[in-house]
Amino acid sequence: MTYQNYSLKQLQQIDALYHLHPFTDHKELRAVGSRIITHAEGPYIYDSEGAEILDGMAGLWCVNVGYGREELAEAAYKQMKELPYYNSFFKCSTPTPVLLAKRLAEIAPKNVNQVFFGSSGSEANDTALRLVRYYWTLEGKPEKNRIISRKNAYHGSTVAGTSLGGMDAMHKQLGGAVPNIVHVMMPYAYELALPGESDHDFGLRAAKAVEDAILEAGTENVAAFIGEPIMGAGGVKIPPMSYWPEVQRICRKYDVLLMLDEVITGYGRTGEWFAAQSFGIEPDTITTAKALTSGYQPLSALLVGDRIAATLVEKGGEFAHGYTYAGHPVACAVALANLDIIEKEGLVERVKTDTGPYFAKALQERIAGHPLVGEVRSFGLMGAIEIVKNKATKERFAPAGSAAVVVRDHAIANGMMLRATGDSMILSPPLIWTRATIDSACDRIAKALDLAAKDLHKT
Template identity: 55%
Template sequence: MRHDQVNQDLEASPSVAASGAESASRAGARPLNTADYRALDAAHHLHPFSDMAALNRVGSRIIVKAEGVYLWDSDGNRIIDGMAGLWCVNAGYGRRELADAAYRQLLQLPYYNTFFKTTHPPVIALSALLSELTPAPFNHFFYCSSGSEGNDTALRIVYRYWATQGKPSKKYVISRKNSYHGSTIAGATLGGMSYMHEQMPSKVEHIVHIDQPYYFGEAPASLSPEAFGLERARQLEAKILELGPENVAAFIGEPFQGAGGVIFPPSSYWPEIERICRRYDVLLIADEVIGGFGRTGEWFAHRHFGFEPDLLTLAKGLTSGYVPMGAVALHDRIAAPIIENGEFNHGLTYSGHPVAAAVAVANLELLRDEGIVERVEHDTGPYFQASLRQAFDRHPIVGEVAGAGLVAAVQLAQEPRTRKRFANGSEVAAVCRDFCFNGNLIMRASGDRMLLSPPLVVTHAEIDEIVEKAKRAVDATAQQFGLA
């Protein structure tokens, strides 16, 4: 099957087999149907984080259209997107403002680099706007194309900073088990996903991990959440002392762990982490790739937890996923010595890409001017959290609902009251995910936790639909495992 036939049929939506007929007949070709797409996909496409042999046996679901919080597949099914793509479509699908911004910029200046003493208006405008939206100490930004590249860049900034301070021995970066910081070699080394490390014989040196602050799954029954949060935070101090404070450059953490299961640490955790970093002169990096731009009801998730980082890594909600872009925000105390001490030998072809920057500006202005983040904080976020907690109160296989704003996890458990987890928790969650998928809800499974992170423009009625479908899937899962 020729690629130009695929291109002709991409105009068809929501049902390729039906509404694609006219465009295909104009070109004298049979319209592609779901089976055609699946065959081409299986023949040529390697999916991220997938068992391709297993996927190809059942076939991919072909998404052909999106609007608001909804997706349509090639069979005409309407699906509510409870994950905002991959945590990123904050402004919702189909925003003409973002498409128009991209189109205008493509016509005027589709690409130029920011090397060789050059710049361009979109990246200047974006930097100025970010300096207004981020907390006051953040006034300088380095651009890239993804969160993975952002975390790689953060490492380079950390090492360059300590060199300017005459402390080149500060090389160790401490992260957490079950954290996620991207899929490049450096990003995946920073992350604490053991299954990723198993396929990475080459890792970045001087990166070590401590335990995650996962109260439901790992706390002894004798510890309160607050005591457990302090215990896990103080592992950072122990590791710094083990390595020697003169050798430790930074600690990196997601304010809440996203791909690791939407794990919200106890309230005692982040203030203690910040205290330890300041005591031992260790930089604090907040990975805001998921949490940034309104997800918790704050513009940046570290504000929800009440701590002040030295660096922020940003992506996803920066452009609402419409085009790839990432960034690193530097606190003034980090930016100044890097600016004042010669060349910073790091850069990427697409650093500050003009089209991405123009879309980011339009997206951030939309989030700001329509009061979307404030609505998450005061209206839809509290409604979402209350609705989930009410729906799963005393559920036979739900141990907790965790989250804030428009991000949440539903913890599956064999005995919720005693925090006894399923021995085959990931299998149980996979079954639940499939019930969601077959019920036209995108809800992600991570270990034995079911995750939700809908677009920030979601309405009360759409939240009701998400919660109803999630409840139906969890009920079906409990019934399948004989625990209804």
């Protein structure tokens, strides 16, 4: 029996009875019922009532090549017939992870040439944490086990990922974080810059917070600094261009490893294969997932720099870590086909030279002037719209985050899928968006803002 045999109400009832959703108030969801997405094509998703919705979130930051790609379905089908599964334990491998590892090394920063596979970004960050601490133990410095992260960062939902992240709501539910992880300020100038402080100077000051944390802990105790090149789930917080080169300089000065979380930014979103290349840095680890397969299969890849890999190979013995589905042959086959599409259609270059600049221009010219908008910001094909009550003072609506939800709900009702995070409206669309798609998105967002303004000014 397929879902077509059920009415929307029946599906919602079954969903409420049996399905616990991620990041969801289940009591609230069960009161209103879930939206049932049934199919998708190109940049659009469709619900069970037939509504067409322009997907401004690429699913959940991942569907870079858009929906309905037969090449990816065919790659999965072919691999399932040939070899649906085998593990990477016991000195075994299968062809697709072998070829994918090589492909990733070819597009990664030049100092990164080894790959460890998993099934999610959370797993990749868990692995990165474990590998970095093990590296320092192998180097005879087990006391170097402290990790510096940032407030409002997101690095996954596992215990280690939540601990690495800096989201208070997640920490409150954790019941005890992984020890020796500290969090410093995020590089978000709109909220944290001093009066008259330039973006360049703010970027250097935000980087100095990393240096101060290293010195406070003692350089002999700090293993690594971890950060998202652009903070994603925290609201698409884009650092000044001065920030990352200075963070890298600081890490190298104090012999601290640099861990980059590119689960969201990897595979073309910033106009390069990796945001590390956009910011001109060479991290020691890069965690990736999501757009690696455009979400068509669950797969993550931890890209490991030569320094760490050499020590692991020469001194590490057995690395007692791994996952049942690491290097899953079907997922890796889909990833290879996905990378082929991105390369063949020139999506990375298109974001860099065409749609990315046009996206930024459209947001500035068509959205930034709205009375509810305090700031628009974008980099490549990811961006955010900051919702405020007062543009001049940056005063927010109370309670925090409530206004963005009003805008989001109007956007979805008018055929535009956005995500509300705090007071930010987030955009991270498929890389197949064109200038015409961007124009259509701005039309829908502008309408949602107008409708939300009427609602918010009633209260």
